[in-house]
Amino acid sequence: MSAIEWVDGLMDTLGAPGAGVAIALENLFPPLPSEAILPLAGFAASAGRMSLLAVLLWTTAGSVAGALALYGVGALLGRDRTVAIAARLPLVKVSDIERTEAWFRRHGTKAVFLGRMIPIFRSLVSVPAGVERMPLPVFLGLTTLGSALWNTAFVLAGYALGENWPEVTRLVSAYSTVVLVAAALTVVAFFGLRLSRRPGADTAP
Incomplete structure (x- = not known):
């Protein structure tokens, strides 16, 4: 069973809350993409399987719940542990973290x-x-607003497209690829610059 089939079954069983659960899990396991879950939920709403408003509310609640769990991970990890872990990574300096x-x-x-x-x-x-330790009310407010905008755009796209909802996923996959390539190039450039600055890197043979 594919991830999308699993999400579709979850929505059949739980309705709109199932879409919220799937989005919460997507925050924790990014390979389960919201770009596919949200248009699918919009399509399900257009087919009368659940209320459009309920989908918007539950998916936003799921986004906030998943983000809050990761905020908790960061808070538990704390600055000292984060710096200690990063300092063990090759070519990463504490000054970079600072x-x-x-x-x-x-x-x-x-x-x-x-x-x-x-x-x-x-x-x-x-x-x-x-x-x-960003103030929790600020974090929750920003996360709720940003998630609501993202979720609404994709749910409404799926709702409007109906059975053609996979078109949304295909378009956003291209966007995601561009973002990931840009991030990878940034990382490569960072480590390349760090290597070039290592002692002896410019020493003539």
């Missing part, structure tokens, strides 16, 4: 809000928010 922390303190609210609309990062951004 710069990242400073950036998140300045732009954390925008990162949490906008991050809810970027594949993969929409889940991961909750962890540094927890590490930095």
Whole structure:
């Protein structure tokens, strides 16, 4: 059984709350994509299997629940453990972590809000928010708003397209690929720059 078939069965069994459960799990297990779950839920609403309003409310609640769980992971991990783990990684310096922390303190609210609309990062951004102990009401407000916008767009697209809802997934897959490639290139550039600065890297033979 595919992931989509499992989600479809979950919605058959639980209705709109099943879509919420699937989205909560998607936050914790990104390979289960919201870009497929949400249009499918919209299609189910268009077919009369559940209320459109209920789908929007439950999927947003699921997004917030999943994000809150990851916020908790970050809060439990804490700054000291995060720095200790990162410091053990090759080519990563504590100063890099400190710069990242400073950036998140300045732009954390925008990162949490906008991050809810970027594949993969929409889940991961909750962890540094927890590490930095962003005030919980602020985190929940930004996460709810960003998730509601993202979810509504995809649910309504699936609702409008009906049986053609997979078209949404295909379009967003291209967007996701661009985001992942850009992230991979950024990581490669970072480590390439770090290697070039290592002692002896420019020593002539």
